Amino acid sequence: MKMVEKPLVNELYTHNHLQTNLTVPQLIERILDREEGMLTATGAVQATTGKYTGRSPRDKFIVSDEVSEKNVDWGTVNQSIEEQVFDKLYRKVINYLQDKKELFQFKGFAGADHDYRLPIQVINEYAWHNLFARQLFITPTAEELLNHQPAFTVVSAPTFKANPEQDGTNSEAFIFVSFKKRVILIGGTEYAGEIKKSIFSVMNYLLPQQNVLSMHCSANVGKEGDVALFFGLSGTGKTTLSADPYRRLIGDDEHGWGPNGVFNIEGGCYAKCINLSKEKEPQIFDAIRFGSVLENVIVDKARIPNYNDTSLTENTRAAYPIENIDNIAIPSMAGHPNTIIFLTADASGTLPPISKLTKEQAMYHFLSGYTSKLAGTERGVTEPQATFSACFGSPFLPLAPSTYARMLGEKIDAYQSNVFLVNTGWTGGSYGVGKRMKLSYTRAMIHAALEGELNSVETTKDSIFGLEIPMQVPGVPDEVLIPINTWKDKAAYKEAAQSLAMKFHKNFEKFTEASSDIVQAGPMYQGK
């Protein structure tokens, strides 16, 4: 990828103490020496992030210039700023960083497929953010590092607080993206997730232009080389469900699907730690060791993490390189997906825990992207909130949802992938009355789907959502499969299901270009 313009960030290269690609132990030494965090009994370092403990979507802006102007799907997700606003704040942030005693640079890649990888660099004020970047992105070999020419730069200055009046930001925090300068400017927030998700947004802009579908999904591969994708918004189970002892992990969050098959965009994982237990999530629990970063996790006097403690946030996190998971695909690539799973954490408790989708239903649900925002991942969300997030990842999609949906539809046709909708959310009632689906049941359902056990099983059609529900799944009680059977109050179920169906219809009105068979594949509601 060619550089369009010499970035201002070059000025930082002359910084007296710009330290490039420090090793993991070196970074840990710097973190401890600078008192940015502490060493825990697991061997991982722990850091806290202050006020911002989740992503801050309202603080994210994209520069509108002559190229991005016509490509980006502008709106509440992709908010625009003018070039001068970016340039002014950019200058300020660079000046601010120049006064720091030391800075940390990571040079590496996004994209495991060498045909599509993006050379990136991340320049950090904090050593622990630099360790995060090192673990989350793809580390170069010594030779790759020698020839490394960054095609995109992230500058992260968490202690720089913007002044909205002067700087044109929404708050003291900002995530400014310039596709023209190929720079992402992050300030005012210490939440490390912004660093990885901002590069993901960039990949969601660049990859479709190369005819590669970028996807907010996890991926793994079975013994026969059969590939599964798990799409889902935050908290729906991408990371948890893709860590499977019987299947090699490709990646837990961001992938590309090109002519060679599926590839991970990242080199590491970013797991939620809330209520993490060795018993329920052994792979993730054991991945937390030397070199991992624990974010906003509380530790006791003996420095043992208490994963049940939510006093800083529900969105506690562990970042670790993918190699910390036992069973992985090396490199992080595989063939074309046999099975695609859409994960939804339905807080209404009315969607079936697993159902098989027709091609039209798959397109309908992909465009809808229904789920609930769970507490913590985004600022201001404290309990599950119904949301429609197109392509199960709208906060990260600079282009119109139809672009990604069209590509997915073509690929499903070409590779005959089976699509399932899996509700990892509530059962036996809506949030407040019912409870979250048992993880062991969800795992059993996914196992059955991936082993092809649901292809010939008897199904029943849900009268409202029109989804084909398998009547039996090994390891799951039959009554769990049909949502109404799990509700005591059947009338309340019908009301809640109708209300959700209405929301689907309302949301789908904006997809005016969708063909009528896709529109028809949505839920039925009274009057239709």
Ligand SMILES: Nc1ncnc2c1ncn2[C@@H]1O[C@H](COP(=O)(O)OP(=O)(O)O)[C@@H](O)[C@H]1O
């Ligand atoms: N039935 C279930 N399926 C998946 N995850 C579940 C389920 N029940 C509870 N959980 C919890 O929900 C969270 C899912 O989060 P995660 O896998 O990190 O989602 P994502 O990677 O999509 O953001 C984990 O904390 C997991 O333990």
Ligand SMILES: C=C(OP(=O)(O)O)C(=O)O
């Ligand atoms: C890091 C994030 O991703 P996820 O919760 O999907 O793992 C996020 O949304 O901030």
Ligand SMILES: [Mn+2]
């Ligand atoms: Mn995840």
